[in-house]
Amino acid sequence: MGWFAACSSLVLVGLVALVVQILYFSPIQDPILLENSPLSSPIASPIPINNKLQTVIKLGEGLVKDPEDVSVDKDGVLYACSRDGWILRLHRNGSWEHWKNLHSSTMLGTTITTQGDLIVCDADKGLLKIKEDGVTVLVSQVKGSKLSFADDVIEASDGSLYFSVASTKFDFHNWYLDLLEARPHGQLLKYNPITNQTSILMDNLGFANGVALSKDEHYLVICESWKYSCLRHWLKGEKKGKTETFLENLPGAPDNINLAPDGTFWLALLQGSPEGLGFVHSSKILKHVVASFPSLIEVMKGGLYKKAMVANVGGDGQIIRMFDDNEGKVMNVLTSAVEFEDHLYLASLNGNFIGKLPLPKLAAPTN
Ligand SMILES: *[C@@H]1O[C@H](CO)[C@@H](O)[C@H](O)[C@H]1NC(C)=O
Numbered sequence: 001m002g003w004f005a006a007c008s009s010l011v012l013v014g015l016v017a018l019v020v021q022i023l024y025f026s027p028i029q030d031p032i033l034l035e036n037s038p039l040s041s042p043i044a045s046p047i048p049i050n051n052k053l054q055t056v057i058k059l060g061e062g063l064v065k066d067p068e069d070v071s072v073d074k075d076g077v078l079y080a081c082s083r084d085g086w087i088l089r090l091h092r093n094g095s096w097e098h099w100k101n102l103h104s105s106t107m108l109g110t111t112i113t114t115q116g117d118l119i120v121c122d123a124d125k126g127l128l129k130i131k132e133d134g135v136t137v138l139v140s141q142v143k144g145s146k147l148s149f150a151d152d153v154i155e156a157s158d159g160s161l162y163f164s165v166a167s168t169k170f171d172f173h174n175w176y177l178d179l180l181e182a183r184p185h186g187q188l189l190k191y192n193p194i195t196n197q198t199s200i201l202m203d204n205l206g207f208a209n210g211v212a213l214s215k216d217e218h219y220l221v222i223c224e225s226w227k228y229s230c231l232r233h234w235l236k237g238e239k240k241g242k243t244e245t246f247l248e249n250l251p252g253a254p255d256n257i258n259l260a261p262d263g264t265f266w267l268a269l270l271q272g273s274p275e276g277l278g279f280v281h282s283s284k285i286l287k288h289v290v291a292s293f294p295s296l297i298e299v300m301k302g303g304l305y306k307k308a309m310v311a312n313v314g315g316d317g318q319i320i321r322m323f324d325d326n327e328g329k330v331m332n333v334l335t336s337a338v339e340f341e342d343h344l345y346l347a348s349l350n351g352n353f354i355g356k357l358p359l360p361k362l363a364a365p366t367n
Pocket residue numbers: 091092093094095
C-alpha cells in the first residue's frame with residue numbers, strides 16, 4: 001500500500017470514527033427536519049422596514065442586564081429581572097430600586113397579579129411569587145418531575161396562573177438543542193391557587209413560549225417559537241377546551257406575547273438562523289454535528305443579534321403594525337413588549353436597558 005493510500009484510509013477511518021462519535025454522543029435524538037420552514041427560508045415582513053426600535057429611550061441603562069421580560073403594575077411601577085439575580089423596579093419618580101436579589105440567572109417571563117404581587121418564571125427554580133415580605137415557590141414539581149424551563153405566565157381574574165414550559169427535555173442554557181431536535185417538548189400548565197395544584201392543559205408544543213389572555217378571558221394565546229406560530233386555546237364559550245391556529249408563518253420566531261389595553265396583542269419576534277445557514281435545519285446529520293459542538297451552536301445563534309422585531313396583532317390574527325431594528329443596532333434578541341399609557345416597554349436578552357417607545361397614534365378607521 002502506497003503512502004497516499006495509507007494516508008487516505010487513515011483519514012477515512014478517522015472520519016467514520018468522528019461521525020459515529022457524533023451520532024452516538026449527540027445530545028439530540030432523531031431530529032425532525034424543518035425543510036421549507038421559516039428557519040431554513042426566512043419569511044419577509046408584511047410591513048416595510050422602519051427601524052423605529054432604533055429610536056427607543058433607554059431606561060436603566062447599565063442597571064438591568066439582559067432582562068427577558070418587563071411588567072408594569074397598575075400604578076405604573078415597572079419591574080425587570082436582571083441576569084445578575086436582581087429584580088429591579090422603576091418608580092414613577094424615575095428612580096430605580098434594587099428590590100430583591102433572587103441569586104438566579106434564569107428568570108424569564110413575569111406578570112403582576114391583581115393583588116400586586118410579582119410572579120416570575122424561573123427556568124431553574126420554577127414558578128415564584130414575590131411579595132414585599134418574601135419569595136414563595138408556587139410550583140417546583142409537576143406530576144413528580146422537577147418543573148424546569150418555565151417561560152412565561154399570565155394571571156386570570158379567578159387567580160389561576162397559566163404558564164408555559166418551553167421544553168421538558170432541554171434546559172434554558174441548552175434551548176438551542178430543543179430547536180435543533182425540533183421535537184415538541186413544550187407544555188401549557190395551569191396553577192390553581194385554591195388547591196395549589198398544577199395541571200397540564202396542553203402538551204407536545206414546539207417550544208412553548210409567550211402566553212397571553214384575551215381581554216374578555218374567553219381564550220388564551222400560546223406561542224410555539226420554532227413553529228413560527230401561535231395557538232388560540234378557548235377557555236370559555238361554545239369552543240371551550242378547543243385549540244386552533246391563531247397566527248402562523250410569522251416573520252420571526254414568537255417569544256413573549258402581551259395583551260394591549262385595546263384588546264390587541266404585542267408579540268416579540270426573534271430572528272431565525274443567520275442568512276445562508278438555514279440549510280442546517282434540513283439535514284439530520286448537520287443538526288447532530290451542530291448539536292455536538294458548542295462553538296457551532298454559537299454560530300447558529302448569530303441570527304438573533306441581527307434584528308429586533310415586534311408586531312401588534314388583532315384578535316382576528318391580522319398584523320396591524322410592526323416596529324423593527326433591521327440592523328440590530330440598538331435592539332436585538334427582543335423578547336418582550338408591554339404597552340402602558342401609550343408607550344411600549346421593550347425587553348431583550350441582549351440588552352442592558354429597558355427600551356421605551358412612545359406609540360404613534362393609530363389612524364382612525366376610515367370605514
Ligand atoms: C421615588 O419613589 C420611591 C417610591 O415611592 C421612593 O422610595 C424614593 O425615595 C423616591 N425617590 C426620589 C428621588 O424621590
